[in-house]
Amino acid sequence: xxxxxxxxxxxxxxxxxxxxxxxxxxxxxxxxxxxxxxxxxxxxxxxxxxxxxxxxxxxxxxxxxxxxxxxxxxxxxxxxxxxxxxxxxxxxxxxxxxxxxxxxxxxxxxxxxxxxxxxxxxxxxxxxxxxxxxxxxxxxxxxxxxxxxxxxxxxxxxxxxxxxxxxxxxxxxxxxxxxxxxxxxxxxxxxxxxxxxxxxxxxxxxxxxxxxxxxxxxxxxxxxxxxxxxxxxxxxxxxxxxxxxxxxxxxxxxxxxxxxxxxxxxxxxxxxxxxxxxxxxxxxxxxxxxxxxxxxxxxxxxxxxxxxxxxxxxxxxxxxxxxxxxxxxxxxxxxxxxxxxxxxxxxxxxxxxxxxxxxxxxxxxxxxxxxxxxxxxxxxxxxxxxxxxxxxxxxxxxxxx
Amino acid sequence: xxxxxxxxxxxxxxxxxxxxxxxxxxxxxxxxxxxxxxxxxxxxxxxxxxxxxxxxxxxxxxxxxxxxxxxxxxxxxxxxxxxxxxxxxxxxxxxxxxxxxxxxxxxxxxxxxxxxxxxxxxxxxxxxxxxxxxxxxxxxxxxxxxxxxxxxxxxxxxxxxxxxxxxxxxxxxxxxxxxxxxxxxxxxxxxxxxxxxxxxxxxxxxxxxxxxxxxxxxxxxxxxxxxxxxxxxxxxxxxxxxxxxxxxxxxxxxxxxxxxxxxxxxxxxxxxxxxxxxxxxxxxx
Numbered sequence: 001x002x003x004x005x006x007x008x009x010x011x012x013x014x015x016x017x018x019x020x021x022x023x024x025x026x027x028x029x030x031x032x033x034x035x036x037x038x039x040x041x042x043x044x045x046x047x048x049x050x051x052x053x054x055x056x057x058x059x060x061x062x063x064x065x066x067x068x069x070x071x072x073x074x075x076x077x078x079x080x081x082x083x084x085x086x087x088x089x090x091x092x093x094x095x096x097x098x099x100x101x102x103x104x105x106x107x108x109x110x111x112x113x114x115x116x117x118x119x120x121x122x123x124x125x126x127x128x129x130x131x132x133x134x135x136x137x138x139x140x141x142x143x144x145x146x147x148x149x150x151x152x153x154x155x156x157x158x159x160x161x162x163x164x165x166x167x168x169x170x171x172x173x174x175x176x177x178x179x180x181x182x183x184x185x186x187x188x189x190x191x192x193x194x195x196x197x198x199x200x201x202x203x204x205x206x207x208x209x210x211x212x213x214x215x216x217x218x219x220x221x222x223x224x225x226x227x228x229x230x231x232x233x234x235x236x237x238x239x240x241x242x243x244x245x246x247x248x249x250x251x252x253x254x255x256x257x258x259x260x261x262x263x264x265x266x267x268x269x270x271x272x273x274x275x276x277x278x279x280x281x282x283x284x285x286x287x288x289x290x291x292x293x294x295x296x297x298x299x300x301x302x303x304x305x306x307x308x309x310x311x312x313x314x315x316x317x318x319x320x321x322x323x324x325x326x327x328x329x330x331x332x333x334x335x336x337x338x339x340x341x342x343x344x345x346x347x348x349x350x351x352x353x354x355x356x357x358x359x360x361x362x363x364x365x366x367x368x369x370x371x372x373x374x375x376x377x378x379x380x381x382x383x384x385x386x387x388x389x390x391x392x393x394x395x396x397x398x399x400x401x
Numbered sequence: 402x403x404x405x406x407x408x409x410x411x412x413x414x415x416x417x418x419x420x421x422x423x424x425x426x427x428x429x430x431x432x433x434x435x436x437x438x439x440x441x442x443x444x445x446x447x448x449x450x451x452x453x454x455x456x457x458x459x460x461x462x463x464x465x466x467x468x469x470x471x472x473x474x475x476x477x478x479x480x481x482x483x484x485x486x487x488x489x490x491x492x493x494x495x496x497x498x499x500x501x502x503x504x505x506x507x508x509x510x511x512x513x514x515x516x517x518x519x520x521x522x523x524x525x526x527x528x529x530x531x532x533x534x535x536x537x538x539x540x541x542x543x544x545x546x547x548x549x550x551x552x553x554x555x556x557x558x559x560x561x562x563x564x565x566x567x568x569x570x571x572x573x574x575x576x577x578x579x580x581x582x583x584x585x586x587x588x589x590x591x592x593x594x595x596x597x598x599x600x601x602x603x604x605x606x607x608x609x610x611x612x613x614x615x616x617x618x619x620x621x622x623x624x625x626x627x628x629x630x631x632x633x634x635x636x637x638x639x640x641x642x643x644x645x646x647x648x649x650x651x652x653x654x655x656x657x658x659x660x661x662x663x664x665x666x667x668x669x670x671x672x673x674x675x676x677x678x679x680x681x682x683x684x685x686x
Binding site: 014026030031033038042085086088094100126127 | 449525
């Protein structure tokens with residue numbers, strides 16, 4: 001790994017304006033003051049402005065892959081666009097070395113009327129490739145994008161996945177020193193996404209990569225360093241494990257309003273109380289759970305389910321009373337159940353819980369509390385798999401040889 | 402190891418005008434670097450423009466042709482009263498409208514290309530000069546198509562080609578530079594506010610009537626005064642006279658407008674470069 005610094009970001013800030021009309025007017029002001037070489041005033045916010053990127057500094061060396069993570073609107077894309085020279089910083093300085101390839105936009109410059117082949121040439125030259133270079137890479141690009149049969153049809157007949165594939169193939173054919181990737185791989189099918197990651201992996205040895213992603217598994221897998229942005233500020237710069245942890249903490253502090261949460265109950269249930277013994281447990285500690293169900297009549301048989309959702313909203317663990325043979329009939333009045341879910345040897349982070357109580361036919365949901373409760377598993381952050389198996393390893397001695 | 406030293410790029414809030422030598426060097430190298438891209442964009446625009454159309458390249462002919470037809474009709478019916486221009490009137494009007502159309506194309510070209518390429522500008526760093534160059538190529542291309550129209554009418558009226566036809570081409574170039582200069586100066590404002598585009602559309606219509614396109618130079622009155630100070634007048638009149646009569650009556654004006662246009666075009670280029678990152682920050686925010 002070379003120690004060559006490819007990107008140097010020094011105390012960089014950029015301000016943006018919330019209202020369009022004002023923003024346009026400030027744009028004119030900025031152009032005028034640059035023409036008149038008027039210095040100063042850039043440090044202060046004008047009415048309606050805020051710092052989209054605030055005093056961020058870091059360095060990137062060849063062979064490094066830096067994950068840039070943060071919530072929506074944290075300033076990740078703004079930072080990438082400054083690195084790419086699309087917009088000017090309002091404070092600070094950026095130094096970039098070598099050829100910069102960016103996947104801030106896949107397929108920008110595609111003209112829908114032109115064929116795939118024609119668009120490869122247009123796109124390639126937009127990204128700085130010469131005609132001869134494109135000629136020599138044409139086969140590779142078409143191969144990688146898997147569009148052999150369609151290369152001579154207009155791009156408007158392509159599916160969106162095909163357009164993305166073509167865009168990625170053209171952009172990575174550039175073989176840049178610095179590669180800026182902005183969430184571009186959120187689209188496309190899984191097989192192609194893997195192919196893209198393999199290609200980035202190949203390029204990584206020779207380049208410095210900055211990857212913006214909301215998928216922490218990808219970040220953990222690909223990045224050896226992470227910068228966490230929150231409201232324009234860099235709040236963490238270090239190894240990926242710590243960074244993902246910092247990002248996880250960020251998510252719990254803030255209220256994620258995009259999560260749909262509700263609690264429904266149905267006759268004969270008239271009240272339900274769910275209580276977690278602890279809302280924050282250490283990795284490996286036990287999670288205890290209490291539920292009070294108030295019923296107006298006897299229900300002979302019910303099934304109680306508890307589902308854990310991870311931060312990507314995937315149901316990743318389930319406890320089901322029927323499957324473990326627990327008896328959960330309800331009597332009239334208050335029924336209290338205590339469930340001991342055992343030690344949590346799972347990935348640290350936040351989980352949301354959904355609790356379902358089904359009737360005797362396991363069809364109607366008498367209680368449906370969806371993602372209302374959350375639990376935070378604390379401890380050494382691991383960015384990898386959901387569960388850790390604490391199994392033993394034994395050396396086998398082969399006596400036959 | 403002998404690895405070539407990598408090109409370093411710096412981005413800072415400091416005005417690019419503070420280091421004019423770097424600015425000029427970058428402008429020239431970007432202009433040079435944008436050739437290939439400009440050509441590609443030009444080919445793309447032209448082929449895309451004419452691909453989804455039945456009449457295709459005819460669209461370059463039709464506006465000046467219809468415009469000529471209307472003025473010839475109005476003039477022949479004595480609905481309007483135009484002085485004798487000293488040459489067949491259809492010939493006079495057609496050269497005039499072809500030149501005027503080319504001038505208007507040149508005005509509209511920078512703003513049109515930048516607006517069309519907003520998405521690309523906001524997401525990819527490429528030499529911004531490529532857009533202007535691609536627009537220029539398109540204007541020249543359309544002019545060359547329209548030349549066929551002029552050839553046809555010259556043959557029809559058996560007008561011999563004058564020895565100053567070469568000068569006429571130079572004149573067309575100046576006409577394009579004049580239009581491009583106006584267009585590029587208005588582009589930064591026009592990207593932010595679409596009032597600019599609308600104003601250009603209305604204003605060029607007015608301008609058409611205040612330029613000796615369909616009538617010869619008026620002798621007296623307010624219009625005569627306006628026409629005289631109209632920068633398009635000397636260029637358009639010169640080109641037409643070089644083409645048909647063999648000498649220009651407006652040589653002095655032509656030279657002045659040429660120098661001023663080239664000078665302001667360079668200024669416009671600097672403005673365009675400086676404004677671009679600020680514009681991109683605003684249009685995609």
